[in-house]
Amino acid sequence: MSNVKIKVISRNPEDYLRATKKDIHKLPRNYDPSLHPFEAPREYVRALNAVKLERVFAKPFIGNLDGHKDGVSSLAKHPSRLAVLASGAFDGEIRIWDLTSRKCTRNFVAHEGWVRSLCFTPDGETFTSVGDDKTIKSWKTETKSFDDEEPINTLLSMSVVYGISHHKTKPIFATCGEHCQLWEKTRNEPVKIFKWGVDSLHHVAFNQVEENLLSACASDRSIILYDSRESGPLRKVVMELRPNSLSWNPMEAFIFTVANEDYNLYTFDVRKLKHPVNIHVDHTSAVIDVDYAPTGREFVSGSYDKTVRIFESLKGHSRDVYHTKRMQRLTCVKWSLDNKYILSGSDEMNIRMWKARASEKLGVLKPRERTALNYSEALKEKFAHHPQIRRIARHRHVPKHIYNAQKELRTIKEKNKRKEANRRSHSKHGAVPYVAERNKHIVKEDE
Numbered sequence: 001m002s003n004v005k006i007k008v009i010s011r012n013p014e015d016y017l018r019a020t021k022k023d024i025h026k027l028p029r030n031y032d033p034s035l036h037p038f039e040a041p042r043e044y045v046r047a048l049n050a051v052k053l054e055r056v057f058a059k060p061f062i063g064n065l066d067g068h069k070d071g072v073s074s075l076a077k078h079p080s081r082l083a084v085l086a087s088g089a090f091d092g093e094i095r096i097w098d099l100t101s102r103k104c105t106r107n108f109v110a111h112e113g114w115v116r117s118l119c120f121t122p123d124g125e126t127f128t129s130v131g132d133d134k135t136i137k138s139w140k141t142e143t144k145s146f147d148d149e150e151p152i153n154t155l156l157s158m159s160v161v162y163g164i165s166h167h168k169t170k171p172i173f174a175t176c177g178e179h180c181q182l183w184e185k186t187r188n189e190p191v192k193i194f195k196w197g198v199d200s201l202h203h204v205a206f207n208q209v210e211e212n213l214l215s216a217c218a219s220d221r222s223i224i225l226y227d228s229r230e231s232g233p234l235r236k237v238v239m240e241l242r243p244n245s246l247s248w249n250p251m252e253a254f255i256f257t258v259a260n261e262d263y264n265l266y267t268f269d270v271r272k273l274k275h276p277v278n279i280h281v282d283h284t285s286a287v288i289d290v291d292y293a294p295t296g297r298e299f300v301s302g303s304y305d306k307t308v309r310i311f312e313s314l315k316g317h318s319r320d321v322y323h324t325k326r327m328q329r330l331t332c333v334k335w336s337l338d339n340k341y342i343l344s345g346s347d348e349m350n351i352r353m354w355k356a357r358a359s360e361k362l363g364v365l366k367p368r369e370r371t372a373l374n375y376s377e378a379l380k381e382k383f384a385h386h387p388q389i390r391r392i393a394r395h396r397h398v399p400k401h402i403y404n405a406q407k408e409l410r411t412i413k414e415k416n417k418r419k420e421a422n423r424r425s426h427s428k429h430g431a432v433p434y435v436a437e438r439n440k441h442i443v444k445e446d447e
Contacts, residue, residue, distance in 0.1 A: 047383040050376035051392050058358035060322050062341070065097050065351040067104045072345030075332045076118035076127060082338050084141065086127055087351055088115025094129060096141070099341075099353070108149035110137060117163045119173065126152065130161040130175060136183070155188060157181075162202040168211045172228070176201035176216050182228055194226050196233045203245045209253035213270075217243040221443070223258060225270060237273045238443040239266075245289050249313070251296030257313070259287035263409070265301055266441065267313065273445050275438040280311045282318045284405035293335045293356070300342050300356075302330030305402060308344050308354065321396050322354050 016026060029037065036042060070091035078084035085097040092111040095104050111131025120127045120141070128138050137151040159178040166173040171185045178200055181190035199219045207213040212228045221242045225234045241261040249255035255277070257267045265280040265287055285305035292299045298319075301309050306327055309318040328347040335342055335356065342354040355362070365373070383389050398406075424432045 043379055044383055044386070046376075047379035047386075047389055048392075051380055051389050053376075054359045054380070055392060055395070057361075060320075060355045060358035061324065062353040062355060063102055064353070065099075065102055065104070066349065067095060067107065068093065068349045068351075071331060071347040071349055072351055073115050073331055074118050075334045075343060075345050075351070076120055077334050077337060078141070079120050079122055079124050079337075081124060082336060084124075085334075085343065085351075086118050086120070087345060088118050088129060088131075089349075090114050092131060094118070094139070097351070102353075106143070106149075110139070110151075111135065116161060119164050119166045121166055121171075122169055128164055128166070128173060130164045132160055134158070134160055136161060136164070136175060138185070153185065155183065162200070163204045163216075165204050165206045165214065167206055167228070168208055170211075174204050174206065174214050174226075174228070176204040180204060180214075180216050180224070180226055180233075192228070192231070194224075194233050196224055196236060203243075205246055205248060205256075207248045207253060207256075208250045209248075213253075215246060215248075215256060217246060217258070223268075235270070235273060236446040237268075238445070240441050240443060244287060247290045247292050247299060249292055249296045250294055255296075255313075257290050257292070257299055259290040259301055260441075261286045262441070263287065263303075263305075264441075265290060265299075265311065273442075275436070275442055278314065278316060279438060279441070280316055280318070282309055282321070282406075283307070284402055284409060288330055289332045291333050291335045294337050294339050298335075298356075300333050300335050302333035302344055302346075304329045305405065306330065306346075307398070307402060308333060308342065310342070310356070320358055321398060322358075323399060323402075324352070326350075327352065 018025065068087070068089045070089045072087055073090050074088040076086040083099045085099055086094060087097065088094050092109050092113055092115055093107060094110045094115060096106040097103070098105050110129050111133050113132030116130050116132065118127060118129050124141060126138050126140055128136060130136050134157045136155040136157060138153040139151055157175070157177065161175045161177045163176045164173055172191070173183055175181050175183065180194040180201055182192040183190050201216045201218050203217040205215060213225065214228065215223060215225050217223055219242065221240065222236050222238045223243055223246065224236045227234055239260065243258045243260050246256050246258045254270045255267060257265055259265055263283045263285060266276040267278040267280070269277050283301065283303040283305055285303050287301050287303045290299055290301045296313065298310060298312050301311065306323060306329060308322040308330065310320045311318050326348065330344055330346050332345040333342065340356055342356055344352050344354065380389070
């Protein structure tokens with residue numbers, strides 16, 4: 001044992017202890033000229049200035065597309081061209097927009113009554129619309145003459161069709177109404193009909209990764225999963241309140257997010273539907289529509305509380321909220337395929353364009369400018385958990401009705417938690433079981 005050598009850190013007390021109380025403290029200092037003596041305080045000030053400037057330049061609203069004579073009911077993105085957008089209205093009119101010039105290139109009356117849903121084919125040459133007149137119509141995206149706006153194909157359904165979604169590669173599409181139906185372009189009758197004893201389906205969406213998987217929202221508060229190769233539905237999960245729409249994550253095959261009537265959004269994993277992976281709160285009224293960013297890391301939602309909110313897929317609270325004085329209840333939202341813009345349609349006949357990142361500068365960046373922005377982003381990330389910087393980064397001005405509604409909802413949640421805690425403390429052990437928040441919103445799961 002005498003040959004064992006142990007290396008320890010040793011310091012000379014004379015280097016850091018004062019001989020008397022009146023002596024000056026000795027501070028260790030690195031005299032390397034490349035190191036600044038106050039590097040951390042200096043970077044903190046820069047981070048503080050960067051996060052303040054981010055809020056100063058946060059002007060997300062770009063412009064609006066006006067021309068509809070009734071509320072906008074649905075939007076559809078072109079699969080390969082960023083500047084092309086299709087929109088449908090409550091009066092049956094469809095408009096094709098050029099987003100670069102913010103002008104309408106075509107408009108025609110497609111249906112008698114409400115245009116329920118729109119979707120483009122994978123090649124983008126045609127798009128399909130469904131409406132209250134029980135018809136499924138296919139239209140050319142571009143026409144040379146504007147006089148004869150006639151559909152290239154019309155299919156008749158036995159009942160009202162509420163939603164439509166196209167397969168990513170094959171020439172088949174799914175519609176929902178009384179039942180979920182699969183159609184082919186060349187046939188006048190559905191190829192398959194999926195039934196699971198529900199009242200009606202009001203939204204359907206194909207998975208973009210697992211292309212044969214699709215899901216639908218039903219009026220009996222359920223979410224149903226289908227496989228286009230199977231003869232019947234796969235699974236079903238019933239929630240406490242009705243789901244309005246859903247969107248599949250374009251990067252993760254098993255993840256989808258549901259916009260619900262109970263003011264929340266729920267992210268599910270299809271492999272375990274007993275409880276949601278995450279609950280996204282902050283809206284103060286029914287959430288109507290949801291759409292994922294092409295990166296799969298964020299999604300946008302529109303609600304009847306007249307706001308657009310952007311959520312990170314792994315977080316429960318929104319990172320940003322967009323609103324204007326004139327914007328009314330949201331009916332549809334879309335995230336552009338270049339991950340830079342958000343489009344929203346609302347009751348008061350306007351389609352609005354927003355920046356996905358409120359303070360981002362549009363246009364070409366010079367190299368020095370890009371370097372400065374990257375440096376600011378790194379500083380904000382480094383000091384993100386500092387109280388002052390976190391407070392400035394999180395602060396948002398919201399309308400008075402949103403602020404008051406959030407306050408009221410917070411009071412209700414605290415009251416319910418307090419009531420449950422009191423019941424548990426005054427009951428026999430185990431009589432009032434603890435139920436996790438994620439399990440409270442699921443009624444049952446069927447297979």
